[in-house]
Amino acid sequence: xxxxxxxxPGLVQPSQTLSLTCTVSGFSLxxxxxxxxxxxxxxxxxxxGAIWSGGSTDYNSALKSRLSxxxxxxxxxxxxxxxxxxxxxxxxxxxxxxxxxxxxxGQGVMVTVSS
Amino acid sequence: xxxxxxxPASLSASLGExxxxxxxxxxxxxxxxxxYQQKPGKSPQLLIYNxxxxxxGVPSRFSGSGSGTQYSLxxxxxxxxxxxxxxxxxxxxYPHTFxxxxxxxxx
Numbered sequence: 001x002x003x004x005x006x007x008x009p010g011l012v013q014p015s016q017t018l019s020l021t022c023t024v025s026g027f028s029l030x031x032x033x034x035x036x037x038x039x040x041x042x043x044x045x046x047x048x049g050a051i052w053s054g055g056s057t058d059y060n061s062a063l064k065s066r067l068s069x070x071x072x073x074x075x076x077x078x079x080x081x082x083x084x085x086x087x088x089x090x091x092x093x094x095x096x097x098x099x100x101x102x103x104x105x106g107q108g109v110m111v112t113v114s115s
Numbered sequence: 116x117x118x119x120x121x122x123p124a125s126l127s128a129s130l131g132e133x134x135x136x137x138x139x140x141x142x143x144x145x146x147x148x149x150x151y152q153q154k155p156g157k158s159p160q161l162l163i164y165n166x167x168x169x170x171x172g173v174p175s176r177f178s179g180s181g182s183g184t185q186y187s188l189x190x191x192x193x194x195x196x197x198x199x200x201x202x203x204x205x206x207x208x209y210p211h212t213f214x215x216x217x218x219x220x221x222x
Contacts, residue, residue, distance in 0.1 A: 035211070037159075044202065044213055044214075044215050044216050045151075045159065045202055045204070045213040045216075046213070047204075047210045047211040047212065047213065058209050060209075060210040061116070061209075061210065062210075094158060094159075096158075098206075100149075100164040100165055100168070101149035101151075101161045101163075101164035101165075101170070101204070101206070102149070102151070102159070102161060102204075103161050103164075103170065105158035105159060105160075106158065107158060108158055
């Protein structure tokens with residue numbers, strides 16, 4: 001069955017770089033795109049970016065200068081790197097598969113930016 | 116960026132009641148709209164895609180409608196398990212923007 005699971009550090013210091021991994025199973029990264037969505041505590045959802053089945057990427061323009069999404073298809077993993085983290089980047093980060101709408105989601109990983 | 120204005124922000128309804136949630140896009144999104152349900156501490160769950168297509172496994176009391184810039188989610192015969200926050204999302208253009216959410220509670 002389709003599964004996605006995020007992993008990464010729970011705490012990141014301000015100005016440092018966040019590195020997250022999304023490990024997928026039950027589908028191929030060369031057939032479906034994977035997107036990242038984040039949610040600050042108690043707030044709404046924000047689309048972060050995506051990597052498409054062909055390997056191209058799209059980013060939220062508000063984050064583009066700090067963001068990089070890549071993948072390793074042999075390991076069925078998608079990577080998110082965001083630099084110059086600030087407290088407002090504190091959020092739950094989800095990876096999700098795009099089919100028609102985001103049909104499968106990971107459980108999310110809580111990232112806190114704090115010294 | 117396309118702005119998604121969702122209303123109401125919160126809603127209180129009784130069991131068995133019919134509930135409507137609205138989403139207004141700042142420009143035509145050509146029915147590229149999804150609705151999600153999120154329960155506390157859980158990931159969002161896809162309910163509706165392409166404005167009116169019911170995701171597999173979602174109860175038929177949920178339905179979506181609309182076109183152009185105006186869309187709505189309808190829940191017939193409200194059940195206790197429907198207590199959640201609901202979000203709309205457009206995927207016609209980047210960034211794929213979400214509405215601010217509607218928190219649905221039981222009266």
